[in-house]
Each structure stands twice: as C-alpha cells, then as structure tokens.
Amino acid sequence: MTRAAIVTCASIVAVTVTFAAFAWQRRWISDDGLIVVRIAEQIESGHGPVINRFERAEANTSALWPWLVAAAGELGDLSVAAVVLGGLCAVAGLLVALDATRRWQRARGCRAPLVPGGAWIVLGMFPFWDYATAGLETGLVTLWIGASWWLLVALRAPAPPRRQLVTAIALGLGLLVRPDLAPVVALFLVAAHRLVRPTRRRAACYAAAALALPLAYEVFRAGYYGALVPLPALAKATTGAHWSHGLHYLAHFVVPYALWLPLGVLAALLVLGRRGVTGPDRTLVAAPIVAGLVLALYVVRIGGDFMHGRMLIAPALLVVLPALVVPLSRRSAPAIALLAAWCAFAIATMPSYAYAGFDWSSDWDERDTYVRYTENEHPIHADDFVSHHAAALLYQQAVDDHAPPLVISDIAGLNVAMRRDVDASVVMVGGQLGTAGEAIPLDGIVADIAGLASPLGARITPTFPGRIGHEKQLPWAWVLAQFADPRWDAAQPFERAATVSEIRAARHALTCGELAELLASAREPLTAARFWDNLTGAWRRTWLEIPSDPIEAERAFCR
Numbered sequence: 361m362t363r364a365a366i367v368t369c370a371s372i373v374a375v376t377v378t379f380a381a382f383a384w385q386r387r388w389i390s391d392d393g394l395i396v397v398r399i400a401e402q403i404e405s406g407h408g409p410v411i412n413r414f415e416r417a418e419a420n421t422s423a424l425w426p427w428l429v430a431a432a433g434e435l436g437d438l439s440v441a442a443v444v445l446g447g448l449c450a451v452a453g454l455l456v457a458l459d460a461t462r463r464w465q466r467a468r469g470c471r472a473p474l475v476p477g478g479a480w481i482v483l484g485m486f487p488f489w490d491y492a493t494a495g496l497e498t499g500l501v502t503l504w505i506g507a508s509w510w511l512l513v514a515l516r517a518p519a520p521p522r523r524q525l526v527t528a529i530a531l532g533l534g535l536l537v538r539p540d541l542a543p544v545v546a547l548f549l550v551a552a553h554r555l556v557r558p559t560r561r562r563a564a565c566y567a568a569a570a571l572a573l574p575l576a577y578e579v580f581r582a583g584y585y586g587a588l589v590p591l592p593a594l595a596k597a598t599t600g601a602h603w604s605h606g607l608h609y610l611a612h613f614v615v616p617y618a619l620w621l622p623l624g625v626l627a628a629l630l631v632l633g634r635r636g637v638t639g640p641d642r643t644l645v646a647a648p649i650v651a652g653l654v655l656a657l658y659v660v661r662i663g664g665d666f667m668h669g670r671m672l673i674a675p676a677l678l679v680v681l682p683a684l685v686v687p688l689s690r691r692s693a694p695a696i697a698l699l700a701a702w703c704a705f706a707i708a709t710m711p712s713y714a715y716a717g718f719d720w721s722s723d724w725d726e727r728d729t730y731v732r733y734t735e736n737e738h739p740i741h742a743d744d745f746v747s748h749h750a751a752a753l754l755y756q757q758a759v760d761d762h763a764p765p766l767v768i769s770d771i772a773g774l775n776v777a778m779r780r781d782v783d784a785s786v787v788m789v790g791g792q793l794g795t796a797g798e799a800i801p802l803d804g805i806v807a808d809i810a811g812l813a814s815p816l817g818a819r820i821t822p823t824f825p826g827r828i829g830h831e832k833q834l835p836w837a838w839v840l841a842q843f844a845d846p847r848w849d850a851a852q853p854f855e856r857a858a859t860v861s862e863i864r865a866a867r868h869a870l871t872c873g874e875l876a877e878l879l880a881s882a883r884e885p886l887t888a889a890r891f892w893d894n895l896t897g898a899w900r901r902t903w904l905e906i907p908s909d910p911i912e913a914e915r916a917f918c919r
Contacts, residue, residue, distance in 0.1 A: 367473035372458045375479045380451045383492040393495020394794025397438045400430035411813040412805050416882045418590040419813035422497035423536040442495035443740045449499035450492035457506035461684040464513045472687035478680025480699040484706035487669030490727045504537045509681050515555040516640050532570030544651040551647035582898035583891040586881030594818035595811030602663030609664025613672045625695050626683045645682045652678030663828040668723045742798035752799035767844050777845040787843040809834045815882045820908040837910045841866035866910035872918035
C-alpha cells in the first residue's frame with residue numbers, strides 16, 4: 361500500500377468516524393420523526409401505511425422511509441430505531457460518497473494523497489449532524505445521494521449492461537426517497553446517458569427501469585390514498601413563489617457559517633485541478649453541482665422551511681460531491697488548511713448559530729427547541745415528548761376516570777364527548793402531530809389541524825398565508841363537525857373554538873358532493889371498486905380546493 365493510499369484511507373475513515381461521533385452526540389428525534397414512528401406502528405399492526413386506521417392518509421413525504429423504520433423496529437423501540445437507522449444511513453451515505461470521489465480522482469490519473477475538502481463543510485455545520493438522527497428521511501436522502509454518485513462514477517469506465525441497469529433502477533429510487541428529488545433524478549439520468557451513450561432502444565429500456573418502481577407506487581398511491589401526491593405536498597403547497605422568505609432561509613444557512621468562504625475555496629481547487637478533466641469528467645463534475653443548484657433554487661422559490669438548514673442539506677452535499685476529498689500538493693495545501701481552520705471555527709462557535717424559540721417569520725433550531733421542551737439533552741424516546749404534552753395528560757386522566765370516548769385538545773381547551781358513530785377510543789386534536797399520535801393507542805384518532813394527515817385539512821384554502829410550511833390550519837369547526845357529539849354543539853368549550861353555525865355548516869358540507877366523495881375515498885373499505893374509483897378520480901381529487909370557512913364550503917358543495 362502506497363503512502364498516498366494510506367493517507368487517503370486514513371482521511372476518509374477520520375471524516376466518517378468524526379461525522380458519526382458528531383451525529384450521535386446530537387442524537388434526538390423530532391416531532392415529525394414521531395409521525396413516521398406512528399405510521400411504522402400502524403404498518404407493524406397490519407393497518408397499512410396510515411397514521412389513523414380509519415382513514416387512508418399519506419402523512420409521510422418519503423414513500424420508503426416508514427417501511428424501513430417498521431422493518432428496523434422489529435429489533436426494538438421504533439423511535440430509537442428511527443434515530444439509529446437515520447444516523448446509519450447518513451454515515452453510510454457520506455462514506456460511500458467519499459469513496460466515490462476518491463475513485464473518480466484515481467480514475468482520472470491523480471496519484472497524490474487525497475485529504476478532506478468539501479467534507480469539511482459536512483463536519484462544520486450542525487444541521488448535517490442534527491438531521492442525521494431526527495427520525496426523518498434526511499439520512500436516507502444522504503445515502504441515496506452518496507450511492508448515486510458512486511454509481512455515476514463507476515460509469516466513467518466501460519460498464520456491462522447489468523451495471524447500467526442497476527444504476528438506472530437505483531437513480532429512479534430517488535423519487536421514492538423524496539418526491540422533490542425529481543430534478544436531481546432527472547439530471548443524474550441525463551448524466552448517466554451521456555457517460556454510457558447507449559443505443560436508443562437500450563436507453564428506453566433504462567428509462568423504463570428507472571421509472572418502473574416509482575410509477576408502480578404512483579398507481580398504488582392513487583388507488584390506495586386517492587391522490588397523486590403525499591398530503592404534506594398539498595398541506596404545504598404555497599400560494600405562490602416566496603422568493604423573499606426563501607432568500608432569507610438561504611442567507612440564514614450561508615451567512616452565520618461564512619459558507620461563502622469554503623465554497624469559494626473549493627471552487628478554486630476545482631479550477632486548479634481542471635487539467636486532465638475529460639468529457640466524461642466534465643459530465644461527472646457538472647451533474648451533482650447543477651443538481652444541487654437547481655434543488656437549492658427550488659427550496660428558495662417555495663420559501664425554505666421552518667427548520668434551520670434542513671432543506672438545504674441535500675443541495676449543499678450535492679454541490680460539494682466532486683470535491684469531498686481533494687489532492688494534497690504544495691499548491692493546494694494552503695487552501696486545505698484554510699478549509700480546516702474554517703471548520704474548526706464553525707464548530708467552536710456553533711452555539712451562537714442556534715435559533716431557539718417559535719417565530720413563524722424565520723426558521724429556528726428545531727433540535728434545541730425540543731431539547732428545551734422535553735428537558736432532555738437526547739430525546740430519542742416517544743415518552744420524552746408525551747410526558748410533557750398537556751393533551752396526553754388530559755387523556756391519561758380520562759382513562760383513569762373511566763370516561764367515555766372523548767375529543768381532547770389542550771390547544772382549544774376541548775374535553776367533550778365523541779360522536780357515537782366514530783369507532784375510536786379517543787380523538788386527540790394535535791398541533792404536535794407526532795407527539796399526539798404517540799400519546800394515544802393505535803385505535804385512537806389523532807386529528808391533524810395542520811393538514812399533514814388530514815385529506816380535508818391538506819386541501820383547504822390557506823388560513824395563514826406566508827407562514828412557510830404551515831399556511832393551512834384547519835378551523836376547529838371542521839374538527840368538531842367530524843368527531844364531536846352534535847348534542848354538545850352549544851357547549852361552552854365549543855364556543856371558544858367555533859360558533860354553532862360554523863360547526864353545523866361544516867357538518868352539512870361534509871355530506872355534500874365532492875367533499876363527501878373525498879372522505880369516502882379515504883374512509884370507505886378498500887374494495888376493488890373503491891380502488892378503481894380512487895385511481896380514476898385521483899387527478900381531480902388532488903387539485904380539489906376547499907374553502908377553509910365552513911359556511912363558504914357549504915355554499916360551494918351543497919348546491
């Protein structure tokens with residue numbers, strides 16, 4: 361083994377181990393991660409990929425992630441499984457990506473020792489660490505990006521048809537990892553085509569292979585859920601482009617870390633190392649960089665997110681893939697030292713980047729918020745959240761008092777009788793959907809007012825325009841109309857949440873026209889006829905818009 365090979369191997373191992381240590385030191389699970397846990401629990405119990413067993417609602421953005429968590433949960437606690445599996449995927453993804461960049465550098469004739477370059481950015485920014493173990497699909501996204509990069513690099517040399525086919529299938533899986541990876545999938549497939557230069561017939565076969573599983577799942581989604589996209593895509597659909605919010609989100613990711621400095625240094629290193637970059641190499645370098653920029657532009661257009669840095673992790677990783685490790689030489693040594701110094705500074709000053717608190721006008725440090733909420737430095741168990749949830753305490757008190765089934769909410773102060781035709785042990789109205797779901801049994805209903813798990817709430821007109829990621833909040837009248845006993849319409853708790861006229865208008869609207877058909881698509885037994893009706897009506901149902909005001913909705917649907 362040569363000295364260059366030893367240094368390269370040691371660098372890759374050091375980066376991977378350090379990142380794993382950072383991710384584990386910041387381990388936690390988010391409330392959104394607990395949503396995935398609830399879905400995985402329903403899968404394990406045989407109720408399917410749903411959050412409530414009475415209603416087929418796709419509350420997960422990633423089609424693959426809940427199934428992987430359910431499989432991992434066979435080994436123990438599902439919330440811990442989500443944390444550990446996410447971390448393992450993130451670490452494995454970084455390792456594979458580092459090895460892919462090493463392979464590319466060696467394939468183009470570089471024999472110098474390879475040391476961290478873009479990897480310093482992954483190590484220096486705490487969003488990379490935090491969302492590796494948040495119970496979300498972020499780690500899976502990292503693994504897919506790393507594996508896709510590795511497979512693209514492998515196509516630089518002549519590859520047998522079987523490897524080309526495997527590459528096409530793997531690239532297509534990105535659509536099941538997260539649907540907003542579609543532009544990345546498309547650009548990677550274009551890059552693969554340019555590297556392989558297949559015949560038209562073979563190219564058509566590879567395209568079919570790449571899209572086969574995503575299209576099959578799309579048919580399942582349309583027939584099972586009655587929609588063409590996950591509910592979060594509808595619930596978080598913006599009222600238009602939010603460039604100002606998005607630019608603020610991007611600036612909040614770049615400016616506090618002085619991210620322009622390492623990115624500028626990496627760009628200079630790529631320019632210095634452009635010698636020997638052939639046509640295939642130009643394709644390999646351009647594909648992830650362009651994909652990252654396009655994905656970042658999409659994030660900016662939709663206004664970013666409320667979680668600090670989360671939506672920009674994938675774009676940042678994509679942009680630095682070709683320079684994760686760089687050749688060490690006399691010319692490059694000062695630049696590499698500057699990158700290392702930047703990383704050390706970023707880590708040393710990391711606490712000043714935390715944005716704790718609840719402010720819809722900006723993004724905040726989600727992990728710090730829940731560490732404070734649970735009073736636990738490493739909240740990885742559902743009980744860490746449930747024990748601090750006021751509605752969960754109300755529910756436990758009702759159980760202890762042997763109370764009849766109730767509709768409970770700490771937000772609106774509800775603790776009232778449930779409708780007799782609702783087959784559930786409790787209805788908990790959750791602002792924190794994941795925590796509420798973990799506080800009640802699987803035969804209970806967690807009613808989501810943010811629309812992530814509500815076919816109705818996901819389609820209402822925005823009630824808080826400009827509140828990025830949460831523009832839609834289902835008015836209480838809709839919740840009460842669905843689940844509360846009508847005999848209590850004039851009860852005092854209801855008056856604080858909604859007027860009697862609003863509740864009755866909502867109850868009537870739910871029985872009319874397309875609104876009634878929407879609920880039937882999600883709540884009727886899944887027979888072959890129901891599946892077909894869902895499938896054929898999925899397009900119309902996906903674009904259905906419901907006035908958030910129940911009285912307006914009654915006029916619109918009950919004509």
